[in-house]
Amino acid sequence: MFEKQQKSYTDLLGKTNRIVEGTTIKGDIISQADFRLDGELVGNFTTRGKIVIGPAGSVTGDIKCKSADIEGRFNGKxxxxxxxxxxxxxxxxxxxITGKLSVEPGAEFSASCIMRTPQKQTPKPDEQHPG
Structure with missing residues (x-):
């Protein structure tokens, strides 16, 4: 009668994980939901959602995400x-590497930057009808 269902990542959208100031994590983080980091991460971070690096937050490593707001420090790719x-x-x-970029005056931005438009997965004309 009462079944516990596992929540899919779409159910997690709108929920935010949080690492508070004064916390240091060494290792990789993989999350399906949004994430706010006010502490320190030494490692890689991957999410299907948004990452916010607060003013006291710092990341040394690589990040892959849907969107990002950075107010603290980031060093990596x-x-x-x-x-x-x-x-x-x-x-x-x-x-x-980003689709769109907004940099406020006063930010320190010492990075190479590649802007990519989101690519839709459509088959090439020669792949639609072989032969």
Whole structure:
């Protein structure tokens, strides 16, 4: 009668994981939901959602995400499928790959940057009808 169902990642959208200031994590984080980091991460981070690096937050490693707001420090390679917002107090060092980029005046942005438009998965004309 009462079945416990596992929540899919779509049920987790709107929920936010949080690492508070004063916490240091060494290792990789994989999350299906949004994430706010006010502590320190030394490692890689992957999410299908959004990451927010707060003013006290810092990441040293690689990030793959749907969207990102960075107000703290980031050093590494970040791949953002949609929008990357770099706030005025942010310090970005490394490599950035994003769909859209917003950098507020005052931000330190010392990174190579590649902007990519989202690609739709459509078959090439020669793959639709072989022969």
């Amino acid at each position: 970040i791949e953002v499928a949609e929008m990357l917002n770099v706030k005025s107090k942010a310090h970005i060092l490394g490599e950035v």
